[in-house]
Amino acid sequence: MADHVHVAVALDGSGSHPGAWRAPGARAHDxxxxxxxxxxxxxxxxxxxxxxxxxxxxALHRGRPRTDRATGGLDAVLLASRLAPTTRSIGLIPTATxxxxxxxxxxxxxxxxxxxxxxxxGVVLRTTADPDEAALFGRRxxxxxxxVLADLASEALDFATVLGLLWDSWEDDAEIxxxxxxxxxxxxxxxxxDFAGDHFSVRGPAIxxxxxxxxxxxxxxxxxxxxxxxxxxxxxxxxxxxRDVDDAVRAVxxxxxxxxxxxxxxxxxxxxxxxxxxxxxxxxxxxEGRRAQLDDWAGEPFTPDSAVFTGTPTGLADEIERWAAxxxxxxxxxxxxxxxxxxGAITQELVPELQRRKLFRSxxxxxxxxxxxxxxxxxxxxxxxxxxxx
Numbered sequence: 001m002a003d004h005v006h007v008a009v010a011l012d013g014s015g016s017h018p019g020a021w022r023a024p025g026a027r028a029h030d031x032x033x034x035x036x037x038x039x040x041x042x043x044x045x046x047x048x049x050x051x052x053x054x055x056x057x058x059a060l061h062r063g064r065p066r067t068d069r070a071t072g073g074l075d076a077v078l079l080a081s082r083l084a085p086t087t088r089s090i091g092l093i094p095t096a097t098x099x100x101x102x103x104x105x106x107x108x109x110x111x112x113x114x115x116x117x118x119x120x121x122g123v124v125l126r127t128t129a130d131p132d133e134a135a136l137f138g139r140r141x142x143x144x145x146x147x148v149l150a151d152l153a154s155e156a157l158d159f160a161t162v163l164g165l166l167w168d169s170w171e172d173d174a175e176i177x178x179x180x181x182x183x184x185x186x187x188x189x190x191x192x193x194d195f196a197g198d199h200f201s202v203r204g205p206a207i208x209x210x211x212x213x214x215x216x217x218x219x220x221x222x223x224x225x226x227x228x229x230x231x232x233x234x235x236x237x238x239x240x241x242x243r244d245v246d247d248a249v250r251a252v253x254x255x256x257x258x259x260x261x262x263x264x265x266x267x268x269x270x271x272x273x274x275x276x277x278x279x280x281x282x283x284x285x286x287x288e289g290r291r292a293q294l295d296d297w298a299g300e301p302f303t304p305d306s307a308v309f310t311g312t313p314t315g316l317a318d319e320i321e322r323w324a325a326x327x328x329x330x331x332x333x334x335x336x337x338x339x340x341x342x343x344g345a346i347t348q349e350l351v352p353e354l355q356r357r358k359l360f361r362s363x364x365x366x367x368x369x370x371x372x373x374x375x376x377x378x379x380x381x382x383x384x385x386x387x388x389x390x
Contacts, residue, residue, distance in 0.1 A: 003358075004361055005320060005321075005324045005332065005354065005359050005360060006050045006273065006330050006331025006332070006372075006373060007050060007320070007331060007351070007354070007360065008051045008053065008091075008093075008273060008331065008334070009044050009049055009053075009335075009343065009346065010053045010275075010333055010335045010336075011052050011054055011339065012055040013028075013055070014027075014028050014338060014339055014340070015337050015342065016304065016335035016337055017279075017291075017298065017338060018298040019298035019299075019338075020294065020337060022297040023297075023338040023340050023341060024340065025340035025341070026338065026339075031074075032073060032074060034079070034082050037054075037074075038086050040052075041083050041086070041092075042086070042087070043344065043347055044343065045087055045088070045089060045090040047346060047347025047348070047351045048363065049090060049346075050090075050331065050373065051091025051092065051093050051120075051122065051369060052090060052092065052093070053124055053219070054076040054080055054092070054093070054094040055076065055095055056076035056077075056095040056096070056097070056126070057126065058128075058136055059128075059130055059133045076094035076096070077109045077110065077113065080093075080117075080121070081109075081112060081113050081116055081117075084113060084116045085116060085117075089367075090120065091120045091121075091217070091372055091373075092121060092122070092369075093122035093124055093217065093219055093237075093369075094123060094124070095124040095126050096109075096123050096124070096125060096126065097126045097128060098127055098159040099127050099128050099134075099152055100128075103163055103166070103200060103202065104162070104204075104206075106159075107162070107166040107208075108206065110122075110123045110163070111206065111208040111209075111211045112208065113216070114212050115208075115212060118212060118368075119369065119371075120369045121211070122216050122218065122219055122237070122369055123163075123219065124219045124221065124239075125156050125160060125220050126221070127149075127153065127156050127227075129142040129148050129149065129152060152226075153226035153229060153230050155198075156220065156227075156230050156234075157230050157234045158195075158200050159200070160234035161195065161234060162195050162200055164234075165202075165204065166193060166204055166205070166206040167216070168191070168193075168214075168215070168382055169190060169191045169193050169204045169205030169382065170191075170206060170208075170209045171186075171190075171210065171380050171382060172210055172214075172383070173186075174186050174209065174210070175209055190205045191205055191382040193205065210380065212368065213369065213370050214370075214379075214380065215378050216369070217236045217237055217369050217373070218234065218236050219238065220234070220235040220237075220239070221238070221240075221275075222238050222241070222251060223241065228251060228254040228258065229254070231258070232254070232256065232257065232259040232261075232269060232270065233259065233261075233262040234262075236270055236271065236370075236373075236375060237270055237373070238271070238273070239275050239333055240272055240274060240275065241275045241305050242274060242307065245323075248326045248328075249326060249327075251272065252272060252326070252327065252328030252329065253328075255269055255270060255272060256328065269328075271330040271331065271373055271374075271375075272330055273329075273330065273331045273332060274306075274307065274329055274331075274332050275305075275307070275335060276306060276307050276308075276309055276319070276335065277304040277306050277307070277309070277335045278308075278309045278310075278335065278342055279291045279294070279308075279310045279311075279337040279338075280311070280313055280336075280341070280342050280345040280346070281311075281312065281345075283312065284311045284315070287312065288310055290341070291310050291337065294337055304335065306335065313345050313349035314349075314353055316350055317350060317353040320332050324359070330373075334346055
């Protein structure tokens with residue numbers, strides 16, 4: 001197990017439970033305000049968390065009111081750029097749906113986020129075969145065939161590849177800004193990426209200079225075996241949902257195999273975070289009661305896609321230690337059932353307990369998200385190739 005466990009929080013509406021909008025203090029009517037999200041992210045930053053992810057999709061969550069979808073119906077990438085200047089250290093990783101968006105547009109948006117956050121940006125690449133979402137765009141239809149998942153994963157991998165190439169298409173010192181000669185940029189340090197894959201054909205270069213981190217963090221979710229290949233071949237961070245330790249070991253092995261097969265430029269495979277849905281209270285009985293109440297508000301029992309912990313913050317620290325002891329697991333992404341109650345329990349009770357066990361940082365020591373995660377700033381592949389030729 002690593003000396004320090006990475007801990008992140010998923011911000012999803014009023015919480016990850018569909019009944020969370022009815023919880024005391026949920027203030028669901030505030031979900032479309034920047035102030036609401038600023039308070040939530042400030043709370044996560046006060047707890048020294050590595051990063052927050054901001055959920056997003058093009059579909060309404062079943063069983064939730066319209067204003068409680070993901071980030072209240074707000075665009076996650078735009079919201080992250082609004083929040084960035086109000087924070088100092090925490091990483092911001094919004095979601096972008098790769099299935100229905102263009103990598104050129106996302107690369108520009110995330111590069112912008114990296115600039116306005118001074119190097120704390122990332123992006124979660126989401127795929128979806130939801131026919132209702134596809135109908136919003138009208139460009140494609142998805143057959144009721146499991147093979148479509150492999151095609152969407154292949155598309156997401158191309159998407160991630162194009163992002164990295166576009167961020168590298170400007171060398172770090174491409175901007176000259178020489179008033180005397182009137183030269184703003186060195187054309188020899190801008191590069192066509194000339195990417196031609198099965199899903200995208202992108203010439204480039206980007207129109208935004210290389211981001212502060214070189215390449216902002218790319219994350220992906222491993223909901224299916226094909227997604228694990230995407231994590232291994234194209235992501236810096238992967239979110240997995242094992243049901244038990246053996247399942248986690250299988251996911252680590254699959255990601256490592258995909259990384260080796262791809263011959264990636266970086267030596268280390270993606271950092272893997274276990275997704276964990278949490279309901280917290282001062283006693284196990286109280287936590288069970290909270291979960292039952294949330295189910296009642298939702299109208300039916302809710303079963304998340306990830307592992308579940310219902311209990312005390314101290315018990316959650318034990319659970320995190322158990323997952324983090326699995327070789328290849330770097331951290332935990334917590335999904336608070338109701339943000340109004342569980343986020344505070346995470347930052348004010350769980351974090352001090354992890355610190356007491358010497359498992360979590362006592363302060364931010366790096367200025368960038370890649371720094372928080374122990375990831376080096378990648379060299380520019382085009383500059384490296386030029387140097388090799390020279």
